[in-house]
Amino acid sequence: MIKKLDRLRKFELLRTLAAVGLALAIAFILILTTSEQPIEAIRAFALGPISKFRYFGNVIELMIPLLFTGLAVSVMFSANQFNLISEGAFFVGALGSSWIATNFLLPAGVHPVVGILVAGLIGAVVATIPAILKLKWNADVLVSSLMLNYILMFLGFYFLNYHLRDPQAGDMASFKFPDSAKLMRILPGTRVHIGLILAILAVVLVYLFMFKTRWGYEIRMVGKNENFARYSGMNVFRVIIVSQMVGGFLAGLGGGIEMLGMYTRFKYKTLPGFGWDGVIVAILAKNNPALVPVGAFFLAYLRIGADIMSRSTDVSSQLVGIIQGVVIILVAAEHFMSKRKNRIIYEESMADLSAAKEAK
DSSP, X not given: OXXXXXXXXXXHXXXXXXXXXXXXXXXXXXXXXXXXXXXXXXXXXXXXXXXXXXXXXXXXXXXXXXXXXXXXXXXXXXXXXXXXXXXXXXHHHHHHHHHHHHHOOOOTTTHHHHHHXXXXXXXXXXXXXXXXXXXXXXXXXXXXXXXXXXXXXXXXXXXXXXXXXOTTSSSSOBOOOOGGGSOOBOSTTSOOBTHHHHHHHHHHHHHHHHHHSHHHHHHHHHHHOHHHHXXXXXXXXXXXXXXXXXXXXXXXXXXXXXXXXHXXXXXXXXXXXXXXXXXXXXXXXXXXXXXXXHHHHHHHHHHHXXXXXXXXXXXXXXXXXXXXXXXXXXXXXXXXXXXXHHHHHHHHHHHHHHHHHHHO
């Protein structure tokens, strides 16, 4: 049984890598057939992010928020709750940290910490709303969370316009953040900030939470078989709420860290998109916190590579959207490489049967 599970895990990893490889192959074929300078475009796309230290710094900068939203979605999806509220939680988390930054005078070491924690708490609160609607009134989590994201966006803009807006900015933006509220930069020549360390710490803590604690075990059990978990005596309502709160806290935390680490004032004009990207990262990582950094780095590398390619050649950066779409479709498709999976199950089942006969 253990051997079968191990082979199936390896197969899922292979299936994900095959999906990524196929998506990249399609992207390269499109470049070769549509670009007037295909070799330069592919070189810029594949090698651009590592051609300069500054470009690689861009990859790490983009990777930080993806780590938080990828972790958030992984935790929420592990409970079999397809809650997409990480986008809205990230947004209101960024707004909450901006409110702390512009309205409170605190010491330099304390100010960003308070802002980030407030961001996480706001994210935790809003993330429970779709789960409560599901558990109390059987509302579809996917639909309610999707709609709630836009409700939060417009409420956030209302709050920004009437409570945080700087009339001298010439645009809908908050007052500037004081230096005491900003996160410290840690890599000279880049904008990589201490949020990278916090993100790595979050990966470790979430992994330990999900695989080394009773709470994590219960979340995974509810996600795999809610009825079995309920009949085993687990409080399914509580487990689901906790999983969504943890996911929302991580997304809100990411929003606060991104805002105080990369911006001088709040200036989002729409939802930033990191929550949606977190879904892609979680899918690539198979909801495993240990693999989230790999998925986040891959997506960040693609984005920066596509941006460099679009600035230096005639190929649009929208190519990344094609790659993302193909990867999601293939990874989510149950029948993609299903023959190989069924073969593994058959071989291991026959081996177990033979072992049982020999034991008799």
